[in-house]
Amino acid sequence: MNKFSAVVLGSGLAGLSVALRLADAGQKVALVSKRELSECNSFYAQGGIAAVVNQNDSFESHIQDTLIAGAGLCNSETVKFIVENAPAAIEWLMKAGVNFTREKNDIHLTREGGHSARRVLHVADATGAAIIRALVERVSTHSLITICEHHIAVDLITQSNDSSGSKECVGLYVFDIKTNQVKTFNASNVVLATGGAGKAYLYTTNPDVATGDGIAMAFRAGCSVANMEFIQFHPTCLYHEKAKSFLISEAVRGEGGILTLPDGRRFMEDHDQRLELAPRDIVARAIDFEMKKYGVDHVCLDISHKSKDFILEHFPNIYAKCLSLGLDISREPIPVVPAAHYTCGGVVTDLAGKTSIEGLYAVGECACTGLHGANRLASNSLLECLVIGEALVANILAEKRDISPELIRWDESQVSDADEEIVISHNWDELRRLMWDYVGIVRSNKRLDRALRRVCLLRDEINEYYANFKISPDLIELRNLVLVAELIIKSAKMRKESRGLHFSLDYPECGNEISDTLLR
Ligand code: FAD
Ligand code: SIN
Secondary structure (H helix, E strand, C coil): CCEEEEECCCCHHHHHHHHHHHHHHCCEEEECCCCCCCHHHHHHCCEEEECCEEEEEEEHHHHHHHHHCCCCCCHHHHHHHHHHHHHHHHHHHHHCCCCCCCCCEEECEEECCCCCCCCEEECCCHHHEEEEEEHHHHCCCCCCEEEEEEEEEEEEEEEEECCCCCEEEEEEEEEEEECCCCEEEEEEEEEECCCCCHHHCCCCCCCCCEEEEEEEHHHHHCCCCCCCCCEEEEEEEECCCCCCCCCCCCCHCCCCCCCECCCCCEEEHHHHCHHHHHHHHHHHHHHHHHHHHHHHCCCECCCCCCHHHHHHHHHHHHHHHHHHHHCCCCCEEEEEEEEEECCCCCCEEEEEECCCEECCCCCHHHECCCCCCCCCCCCCCCHHHHHHHHHHHHHHHHHHHCCCCCCCCCCCCCEEEECCCHHHHHHHHHHHHHHHHHHCHHHHHHHHHHHHHHHHHHHHHHHHHHHCCCHHHHHHHHHHHHHHHHHHHHHHCCCCCCCCCEEEHHHHHHHCCCCCCEEE
């Protein structure tokens, strides 16, 4: 019964768009998602999606901005491919029912850090929600898509390909959260669209689903993973005891918001001449520096000099959320702190999303195509999901893989019910705190060594638990998260320089040699 031409893991923009395109081309697809379809990073995207759609802008300028943000580590072929295919991706979204915000007859373009022009299309300040709602509606009614919500993928099934001698992916094990059973899926193609790993950190803008599952599964299966040290910290996450992971969009700075210390002093002029619109690594480090220098627990983002009408028109969602917490942003500054936001590294793929394992693809935040290099330019990630997703679908259709070997079923005969669930919650908290304390915005050899020692202990304890007890969603995620944390630390230790998002007190300068950090 569980035999598909393609199993797509994840229902963010990458997974939904791939599933839809495949099904529209006549493929039988399973769309597997560990919560409801709309619970994903993509849903929470605020600022928008970058694309050159205005005649005053140019591909060359978008390419240059991306390369500059990426601090020498972007793959220029990838950047060119994605930037030049952006207008077609936008058209596809509009045809799928996304109505971008307009000003008079034109699409309104907002500005974000690192962009030298206004080029970010958006739906007010809730772009992701509008996109995901439109696509969920389409996949939900598609006759060729089998939707498996509340199903969490556990591991990929691979075998060696007799004719080519290489490894191929033939299916996967999936835990059904409602029945507590592990199902076996046969798949000619498996697409990892499982998103990033923000939950490796104590403070993050990401929702709970971002536990790096796809990266961990691919690594266990033998794929290369690159540039995992480049974790992007968004400069402005709302700082409020009752708000969990609420982002204050970069577009607030793009539309004139200024950063100040709690006493009202502006500080970005001491750090970068682009002020509040410097790329986010610079702004996040500046905030971290000022918070440590003055011993304050947050800084402020002030847009209250703009009229209330302007704020309501551009940021209705942020305004309403803050007001619900007793904060009127048209009258007072917003308390903000940096938080883990985006995983720039991931499973190494080519421009068609192909990994080193036949039949296994990765797309979106879990992949590393070379677009982001050492630092992602704002609003380039939604774009990457769409452009690589389209190329990936074309590749699957061209390759026409059709295999369904007999697969070994999941075996639970050697394990018992978990004895102490507290081990999971304790290790989960410990892991996220140690990553925040030792592998955050500013790193050092000593901090990374400390982090690696602790993570290895946690990893061994979690793996032992996994080997002896029945699995649960929390255990599956924790096992993945601890592996991803290990990959982040090991990659950070390999990089003996400061570049983009990776800043080390021991190597404060950017080195001459430009290379990716590869782990396998
Ligand atoms: P996601 O959207 O995160 O989807 C991952 C999916 O995989 C989820 O459905 C999840 O449940 C599922 N999944 C994970 N593991 C498993 C498993 N084991 N089994 C089954 N399912 C699984 N980028 C921009 O370009 N513009 C923006 O304005 C912007 N704003 C952002 C605002 C916020 C608050 C955040 C957190 C991110 C923002 N980003 C933005 C980044 C962007 O949203 C993400 O990079 C992008 O959405 C990633 O899409 P994705 O499809 O790869 O992953
Ligand atoms: C934001 O709205 O600030 C997020 C944009 C992004 O992460 O690309």
